Ligand SMILES: Nc1ncnc2c1ncn2[C@@H]1O[C@H](COP(=O)(O)OP(=O)(O)O)[C@@H](O)[C@H]1O
């Protein structure tokens with residue numbers, strides 16, 4: 001397959017990193033940004049704003065690590081759980097305007113879904129969201145804009161418990177043990193310190209409509225300004241929608 005699908009191939013997209021703790025609302029914020037840019041109900045080949053999850057870059061686990069993960073004893077919140085070089089290479093390819101293929105992540109089996117591959121066609125705006133998107137210095141340098149979703153820990157835990165039980169196949173004891181043993185300490189050691197690298201901190205996540213509107217306007221201005229100067233960006237919409 002080639003990437004000549006939506007007229008943007010070869011152009012450098014505007015790459016936005018969206019960091020923040022687990023269940024802070026990173027995916028929801030990305031969805032809101034895409035909605036406001038009028039990009040949600042669009043055919044994926046025509047879409048000019050796409051969102052990728054860092055979870056698609058968890059490294060493959062050995063059989064003994066899988067058995068630890070099944071008991072809630074594997075640390076998925078440590079930087080070593082991710083394939084850093086694959087993240088870097090993939091983002092570099094995206095920035096070079098290449099089409100890339102990214103597997104979905106299966107939280108129930110702690111593995112990548114080789115049967116569910118997301119094809120990312122060259123896009124004007126690429127959102128890359130995850131708990132440690134700003135942790136690796138070489139990856140961090142690639143972003144044109146860095147957002148950090150800052151939602152308080154109690155709210156995040158209150159959202160994570162039902163989500164992990166209902167959507168990720170966990171039971172209450174497993175979720176709480178994993179949270180206390182790995183998620184909370186790793187957030188404090190690895191994720192929270194990356195807030196200082198953010199250009200914009202979004203308190204309360206998707207509830208913060210003012211911050212999201214400002215960010216969407218900024219993205220829109222950049223794309224349109226850049227389009228006028230003809231330096232590689234292509235305009236994405238006639239206007240950023242009703243804000
Ligand atoms: N502002 C909000 N109010 C209520 N629930 C929310 C809000 N933002 C996110 N959620 C819910 O919290 C859970 C985690 O949100 P999500 O956006 O997936 O977080 P993250 O991507 O940071 O893990 C989801 O079930 C989502 O529906």
Ligand SMILES: Nc1ccn([C@@H]2O[C@H](COP(=O)(O)O)[C@@H](O)[C@H]2O)c(=O)n1
Pocket residue numbers: 021022023026055058069076077106107109110111130131183
């Ligand atoms: N097999 C896995 C992989 C990851 N997790 C947890 O997911 C969290 C990151 O995803 P968010 O949507 O919450 O940002 C991270 O905190 C890991 O603990 C998991 O439980 N199992």
